[in-house]
Amino acid sequence: MDFLSAIGLSGEVPDWTLFWTAFGAIGSTIGSAATTIAVIVALWQTKYPYKKNLKLKFSDSTKIVSERNSNLPMLVSLDIANIGNRDVHLKEWGIILMNKKRTILFSQFPPDEFPTALKKSLFPEFPLHLPIDKTITLYFEQQLFLNAIFESVKEKDLKKHQQVKIYVMDSTGKNTIQKHKRR
Numbered sequence: 001m002d003f004l005s006a007i008g009l010s011g012e013v014p015d016w017t018l019f020w021t022a023f024g025a026i027g028s029t030i031g032s033a034a035t036t037i038a039v040i041v042a043l044w045q046t047k048y049p050y051k052k053n054l055k056l057k058f059s060d061s062t063k064i065v066s067e068r069n070s071n072l073p074m075l076v077s078l079d080i081a082n083i084g085n086r087d088v089h090l091k092e093w094g095i096i097l098m099n100k101k102r103t104i105l106f107s108q109f110p111p112d113e114f115p116t117a118l119k120k121s122l123f124p125e126f127p128l129h130l131p132i133d134k135t136i137t138l139y140f141e142q143q144l145f146l147n148a149i150f151e152s153v154k155e156k157d158l159k160k161h162q163q164v165k166i167y168v169m170d171s172t173g174k175n176t177i178q179k180h181k182r183r
Contacts, residue, residue, distance in 0.1 A: 053084030054130075056178035058166045062139065066118060074142040075122075078178075080168055081135040089171035090128040093138055095148065096165040096177065097157040103148050105140045127171060 057079040064072050082088050094104040122139050130136055152158035163179045170176075 050086055051084050052086050052088055052170065052174065053082070054088060054168060054170075054176040055081040055083050056166060056168060056176060057081075058178055060145075061142065064118070064122065064139075075139045076142050076145045077140075078138045078166060078168070079135055080130065080138065082130045082132055085132065087132060088130045090126065090130055090136075091169045091171050092126060093166070093168045095152070096167050096175075097152055098159070099157070101157055102167070103152060105138075105145070105148075
């Protein structure tokens with residue numbers, strides 16, 4: 001046995017059909033995998049434009065000052081931003097308690113101290129339409145909010161030091177939740 005035969009080379013012309021068959025099989029496998037990935041991405045993209053996504057920001061102490069009245073009651077507020085690719089119709093908002101119970105906060109019943117024009121802008125009626133890339137703020141009287149929390153703790157629907165979960169429900173029944181630590 002000579003050196004060229006030992007390393008796989010001989011004086012003969014190599015047969016390239018085996019090489020090209022293997023090369024074709026590898027190319028077909030890679031092409032099939034790429035096609036599968038392209039189909040998955042295409043299916044994902046058809047669903048993506050219809051995605052709802054809300055961002056919530058809760059504040060437990062909001063003061064409203066009017067040019068005529070600075071003694072308005074303190075409020076809690078919830079900023080709702082539509083960062084999805086679809087308009088959202090908000091149906092309700094409130095607090096999620098234990099055992100999936102909820103306390104709904106009706107912001108369309110404002111305190112009497114607020115002037116009529118201010119009531120309409122601060123306390124809109126549900127359902128609310130929230131277009132893409134827009135934000136809306138909902139308000140609720142702070143003392144009534146705290147009363148609802150204390151009543152829920154008293155009835156054992158909420159633990160004493162449990163995070164308060166604020167939710168917003170859209171017209172399809174989907175909840176978006178934001179946790180807020182109690183002080």
